[in-house]
Amino acid sequence: MNLTEFVNWTTLGTYAGCLAMVLILTQLTKTIPGVSKIPTQLWSWLLAVVILVAAQYFAGTLTAETGAISLLNAAVVSLAANGGFEAVQRLLGGNKDD
DSSP, rough: HHHHHHHHHHHHSSSHHHHHHHHHHHHHTSSOOOOOOOOSHHHHHHHHHHHHHHHHHHHHHOOOOOOOHHHHHHHHHHHHHHHHHHHHHHHHTOOOOO
16 A cells, blocks of 8 residues: 555545544644644644645635535534544543643
């Protein structure tokens, strides 16, 4: 299996693919200077918007309608990513860092 079979634009355009990537990218980037000043929930939403719109662009399905609905879909992905991370932190007994 090569990397393109694991992560590709089609996968990132799905709920599960976008959710996984937003969760990973949010945790990896939220402490970067500049980014750390943005609330984590807003940052994860912005990442989700970029991923969903880019996935549609590269799949050739980006229209005004699909771009607009991506704003709402990104909210669902962002809320799930943030809630999922907090749940794992609680289960592991860690402290929430933001």
